[in-house]
Amino acid sequence: MSDPEPDENISGGASGGGRAAAFDPETAGTRAEAVVDRLGDLYWQKTYGGRDAFECLVRTILSQNTSDKASQPAHDSLVARYGSESSDGDLARALADADQEELAEVISSAGLYNQKSARIVALAQRICEVYGGEGGFDEFVRERDPDEVRETLLDMNGVGPKTADCVLLFAGGREGVFPVDTHVHRIARRMGLAPADADHEGVREHLERDVPPEKCGFGHTAMIQFGREYCTARKPACLDDPDACPLAGRCDQVGVYPMSGEVVDPAETVE
Incomplete structure (x- = not known):
């Protein structure tokens, strides 16, 4: 879910649906916020929201x-093939009528293409039936209560917590949403920002509790x-040089053993 860097170093603001955020590790209220603030010195602070939800x-x-x-070539091929097929340019309507085997071939570079194509067609059909297409689904994601939106998304086949949270963040521009992928899951536990044996939902709960809402989107990316x-x-x-990591002073190194060169999943350190 990466974007080109913006022209300015920004965070929050009207275009992203959030407030401007000050990134200062020394005044952070929690260690997790201090980590996100330090990352704010390293990477562009972006706005979020405004993407088409479907x-x-x-x-x-x-x-x-x-x-x-x-996955990016698969997405580009899908949009090129079906993006203008509907008379009103509604991608959901075009995919609701798509031949699943043909769609699978179009997105084959993404892997698991048979499973993914079946899910996409089914989701498109549901969105057309319930919301009338992309426009109605956009409105639902951006305007309804975030908890209701998340619960609805999780009820869709093939949509897990990370996918639901990414839609809330990137399409809905919702503050306080911290999607957890494999990187976030690993780093939060390794650094000690969440319990070593926390699952993805456990990590999300700790980060959303300890990171101010307006900083969660940036923290994720x-x-x-x-x-x-x-x-x-x-x-x-x-592992080779403690000074090589810009967050060395804020990390518990759970599961990382520089003396032996061993690296294990943080959950394996729990007795």
Whole structure:
């Protein structure tokens, strides 16, 4: 779910549906907020919201169990094939009528394409039946109570907590939503921001409790970037050089053992 960097270093504001946020680790109210604030020194502070809700849902489903490098071409091919097929340009209506086997071929680069194509067609049909298409679904995601929206999304086949939260964040522009992917799950437990044996929902609850609402969206994307650049699953930067990690002074290194060079899942450290 990556975007080009904005022209300005910004956070919150009307376009993202949030308030401007001050990023200062020294005045943070919690350690989790201090971590997010430190990441604010490293990465662009973006606005969130404004994406088409159904396309955001489709994009996130395509990204499940695969990389952005694989899912992005699938998304581009899907939009190119079906984006203008409906007379009113409604992608949901076009996909509701799509042949599932043909769609599977179009998105084949994303992996699990038979499963994903069936889910996308079923979701498109449901959104057309319940909301009348993309426009009605957009309105629902952006204007109804976030808890109701999340519960509704989770009731859709193939939509898990991360997908639901990404739709709330990237389409709805909702504050206080901190989607948890594999990077966030690993880093939050490794740093000690959540219990070592917390599942994805447990990590989400701790982060949304300890990070101010207007900083949650940035925290999600920044932590993913940090996980790719520094705190990787098998060889975090601190393993060879403690000073190589910009968050070294704020991390508990749960499951990371520089003396032996061993790295394990934080849950394995729980007795």
